[in-house]
Amino acid sequence: MIKTLIERTNKPEFYQSGRLHLLDLKGQIGRFKTMEFNFILDEQDDYGKLVNVEHWNLISHQTIDYKSIFADLYLPYIKLKILTDHPLLWTFNKPELECELKNFPKNPSEFIGDLFFEYEKLTGNWIPVHKNFFSLNESYFKIKGKTNIRIQEPLKEPIERICNKHGIEFNVKNIKDGIEKGYAYRPNAKLLIFGNEDVSPNDFSLGQPYIIADEFIANRR
Numbered sequence: 001m002i003k004t005l006i007e008r009t010n011k012p013e014f015y016q017s018g019r020l021h022l023l024d025l026k027g028q029i030g031r032f033k034t035m036e037f038n039f040i041l042d043e044q045d046d047y048g049k050l051v052n053v054e055h056w057n058l059i060s061h062q063t064i065d066y067k068s069i070f071a072d073l074y075l076p077y078i079k080l081k082i083l084t085d086h087p088l089l090w091t092f093n094k095p096e097l098e099c100e101l102k103n104f105p106k107n108p109s110e111f112i113g114d115l116f117f118e119y120e121k122l123t124g125n126w127i128p129v130h131k132n133f134f135s136l137n138e139s140y141f142k143i144k145g146k147t148n149i150r151i152q153e154p155l156k157e158p159i160e161r162i163c164n165k166h167g168i169e170f171n172v173k174n175i176k177d178g179i180e181k182g183y184a185y186r187p188n189a190k191l192l193i194f195g196n197e198d199v200s201p202n203d204f205s206l207g208q209p210y211i212i213a214d215e216f217i218a219n220r221r
Contacts, residue, residue, distance in 0.1 A: 035063045055221040060213035068209040073205040083191040089124040090152035092186035095177040102169040105203040108136040124204035188214040
């Protein structure tokens with residue numbers, strides 16, 4: 001019934017007067033772990049009376065991660081959608097590149113600034129630049145003039161381009177894919193996003209709640 005739940009939250013009348021509340025959740029993140037999210041969906045009529053009250057049990061199998069689920073109010077992000085192609089899934093369904101960078105940038109602030117705008121454009125802020133590039137001041141990179149980073153394949157082209165601009169030598173030393181990635185190899189991973197594309201596209205982060213898991217099941221109680 002996950003399809004029914006998704007359709008329910010995407011109806012125009014639900015967005016106009018509906019609310020989504022998390023009552024509780026059970027379980028823990030991890031491989032072969034199941035989590036249960038218990039929600040109430042309701043609407044208000046013209047007199048403020050609650051109508052169409054529904055209790056839903058959302059089950060995520062082999063749960064990997066979730067964020068912002070404990071929000072007091074989900075509005076305007078109450079339109080559910082399951083995605084299989086999204087920057088949040090790159091760790092699990094894209095090759096991982098082990099890269100070496102040589103030559104510290106002459107203008108580290110400009111270097112990080114260029115990376116920030118490329119990350120924003122490519123990942124919609126779902127992957128922050130500091131995930132791969134930490135503080136450059138007094139860092140190993142500055143002292144030794146080289147550093148190693150691990151990135152997902154879609155980030156290679158923009159990072160390499162920015163490195164070339166700043167006189168940094170960019171080399172891919174190793175590529176891990178498939179079972180070589182260990183726990184990160186999750187080809188069935190899906191993203192259940194609590195979004196609203198009338199407000200913001202799902203590929204741009206404005207703090208929308210989400211759950212990442214291999215499978216989602218929903219039951220109305």
